[in-house]
Amino acid sequence: MAKLKIIVSATSMFSKRIQWALKLKGLEYELSIEDWEKGKSELLLKSNPVHKLVPVLLDDGVVVAESKVILEYIDEKWKGGDFYPLLPQDPYERAQARFWAQFADDKCVSGTIEACLAEDAPEKEKAVETAIESFTYLEKQIEGKKFFAGDKIGYLDLVAGWISHWLSVVEETGGIKIFDAERFPSLHKWAQNFIEIPQIKECLPPRDVLVNHYIRRLSYVRSLKPKKP
Amino acid sequence: MAKLKIIVSATSMFSKRIQWALKLKGLEYELSIEDWEKGKSELLLKSNPVHKLVPVLLDDGVVVAESKVILEYIDEKWKGGDFYPLLPQDPYERAQARFWAQFADDKCVSGTIEACLAEDAPEKEKAVETAIESFTYLEKQIEGKKFFAGDKIGYLDLVAGWISHWLSVVEETGGIKIFDAERFPSLHKWAQNFIEIPQIKECLPPRDVLVNHYIRRLSYVRSLKPKKP
Numbered sequence: 001m002a003k004l005k006i007i008v009s010a011t012s013m014f015s016k017r018i019q020w021a022l023k024l025k026g027l028e029y030e031l032s033i034e035d036w037e038k039g040k041s042e043l044l045l046k047s048n049p050v051h052k053l054v055p056v057l058l059d060d061g062v063v064v065a066e067s068k069v070i071l072e073y074i075d076e077k078w079k080g081g082d083f084y085p086l087l088p089q090d091p092y093e094r095a096q097a098r099f100w101a102q103f104a105d106d107k108c109v110s111g112t113i114e115a116c117l118a119e120d121a122p123e124k125e126k127a128v129e130t131a132i133e134s135f136t137y138l139e140k141q142i143e144g145k146k147f148f149a150g151d152k153i154g155y156l157d158l159v160a161g162w163i164s165h166w167l168s169v170v171e172e173t174g175g176i177k178i179f180d181a182e183r184f185p186s187l188h189k190w191a192q193n194f195i196e197i198p199q200i201k202e203c204l205p206p207r208d209v210l211v212n213h214y215i216r217r218l219s220y221v222r223s224l225k226p227k228k229p
Numbered sequence: 230m231a232k233l234k235i236i237v238s239a240t241s242m243f244s245k246r247i248q249w250a251l252k253l254k255g256l257e258y259e260l261s262i263e264d265w266e267k268g269k270s271e272l273l274l275k276s277n278p279v280h281k282l283v284p285v286l287l288d289d290g291v292v293v294a295e296s297k298v299i300l301e302y303i304d305e306k307w308k309g310g311d312f313y314p315l316l317p318q319d320p321y322e323r324a325q326a327r328f329w330a331q332f333a334d335d336k337c338v339s340g341t342i343e344a345c346l347a348e349d350a351p352e353k354e355k356a357v358e359t360a361i362e363s364f365t366y367l368e369k370q371i372e373g374k375k376f377f378a379g380d381k382i383g384y385l386d387l388v389a390g391w392i393s394h395w396l397s398v399v400e401e402t403g404g405i406k407i408f409d410a411e412r413f414p415s416l417h418k419w420a421q422n423f424i425e426i427p428q429i430k431e432c433l434p435p436r437d438v439l440v441n442h443y444i445r446r447l448s449y450v451r452s453l454k455p456k457k458p
Contacts, residue, residue, distance in 0.1 A: 050332065050366060059321075062321045064328070066327075066328055066331060069324050069328050069331070070324070072323070072324065072327065073320050073321065073323070073324040077320040077321075091305040091306040092291045092293070092306075094302070094305060095293045095299070095301065095302040098301065099293070099294060099295055099298050102295060
């Protein structure tokens with residue numbers, strides 16, 4: 001079998017989900033790392049012409065894009081036997097995992113970014129409040145459990161995994177505070193447990209690399225926003 | 230087995246996907262129809278407290294929300310034997326169906342709504358152009374095929390199904406034109422084929438009901454938008 005390849009960026013929280021999933025499955029892969037300074041690679045533009053975004057999985061002649069779609073693909077292609085399952089078996093539990101994964105991306109990731117990008121104080125305050133409301137839903141989902149999937153991590157843990165390592169960086173560089181340990185005790189506990197899992201820990205980007213990336217990224221995105229009169 | 234119930238609205242394109250799926254599976258269900266004039270029902274607010282949106286599927290004590298999540302649930306719970314398959318079997322084909330379903334919702338549905346809501350002419354023209362670009366991707370996906378899933382309809386056909394009946398209403402009420410037959414010959418052919426399938430045709434909302442709904446809906450949403458100085 002040809003080796004799997006994933007097109008990633010060194011700092012992308014969405015890319016990391018795929019790396020984690022392949023590690024959990026025990027599959028070997030090689031990384032094709034995008035360098036944003038040089039612009040998007042030919043390989044990325046050819047492989048994901050629709051969105052032109054990482055991550056992309058190249059598997060034996062086929063190309064799969066969009067991180068949650070790739071996770072499902074990996075779980076469906078390498079299943080049974082000794083392969084680590086990402087999604088539960090039961091249709092209802094699978095639906096719950098998908099519902100909350102979509103929620104985590106649509107509300108928690110987007111809400112956090114919106115709060116970072118807000119420039120005037122009342123707008124920022126409101127965006128932070130909205131993000132906190134969204135995280136409160138996730139807090140309720142994890143209460144009384146070690147991981148979203150139960151005793152072991154699964155699909156939803158991987159999707160929410162950025163909270164354990166990226167969120168504090170995004171907060172710091174964006175000048176906001178959402179993920180307070182007192183407000184979110186169960187999510188905090190979960191994040192600590194999640195990040196201690198060897199397959200997760202061994203491929204985290206160094207914090208200073210993330211900080212530098214988000215400082216430049218936020219400044220770039222802000223420069224694109226139309227200025228208020 | 231307790232009868233399935235779906236909470237829907239009479240005009241919702243997202244609700245209809247679930248009704249279509251249950252008809253294709255040969256499952257009996259009852260409808261709980263929301264009446265927007267009266268506000269959201271207690272049942273809806275209790276069943277989908279996170280988004281408070283239709284459709285919601287109530288199945289034997291469990292509740293599933295979000296239309297694409299419900300479609301996967303239905304396909305996973307009632308599978309094999311005589312049950313009509315919604316998603317293909319092959320992991321790569323499944324990934325493709327999911328990728329394009331997400332694209333159709335994120336880009337085509339949202340793009341069309343954005344074009345309707347745009348008020349000044351240059352903004353509207355740009356939004357229409359962007360929507361046309363998105364539909365062009367779908368056109369390429371359906372070229373040379375009867376349905377997205379092949380000879381028979383499947384998951385992606387249901388997700389894109391609104392194009393066959395809702396889109397012209399949205400265009401008419403929103404004062405835009407996106408879905409030109411010359412520009413999108415294959416999608417037009419697909420839409421005609423799709424709408425002739427008995428399980429699809431037999432539960433379409435009457436066009437005048439949709440027109441009235443969208444006139445009121447657009448007027449309401451526009452009234453919420455901050456006025457330009």
